[in-house]
Amino acid sequence: MITAQTLLWHELIGLAVSVVKAGNPAYVGISGPIMDETRNMLVILTPSGTRRVEKKGCVFLFTLPGGVRAEVDGSALVARPEKRISMRNKR
Template structure:
């Protein structure tokens, strides 16, 4: 189970996300479910089914965890490939 303590070491795929801060102001407020993640991007599917690619380093993400709680994560802290993140965080 993904919690606030272990989220940086876990995969984000399947979690709901909202952009709460970004250097690209048009992205703020964007919401959806994470469907994929790369070193530099988080890819979400919005409610209308459209996929949007979000740059990690430009955004602060609010993730809704499995228990319903939320956690804010600065994208620059997780700008690694998902399988490399546990070694580098």
Template sequence: MITPQNLIRHELVGLEAKIIRSSNGDLEGIKGKVVNETKKTITIEDGEGNEKIIPKGSTTFHFTLPEGVTVEIDGKIIVSRPEDRIKKRFRKYW
């Protein structure tokens, strides 16, 4: 089960995401469903079917879990391949 405490060790594809802060001001406010994730980017599909590729390292995200809980994650924490994040040790950020 995905919780705020283990979100960074989980698959992000399928979660609702919103860009809170970004070094690129044009990206702020983008929200939608995560459809793909690579080492350095997250692809978000908005409600109209448009896909936006967002760099992880310079962005702060709000992810909405299936239970409706919203979690804020600094993209620098999740810059790695999704399959490598489950093995990685993290300091507590919450």
């Protein structure tokens, strides 16, 4: 089960997300479900199409199943998804 405390160790694809702070002002306000994830980027589906947002330098607001919201610094997400998920077993 995904909680605010375990979010970093779960798959992010499919979760609703909003960019609340960013070094690049063009990213602020982008929201929608995550369609894909790479080491440094989240691909977010917006009404106008997909947008690629850098993880580093942004703060994201995730809406988890059950309606719980969690704010995450994008720097904590910078890693290959499969490596970030497997780090759970090492902590």
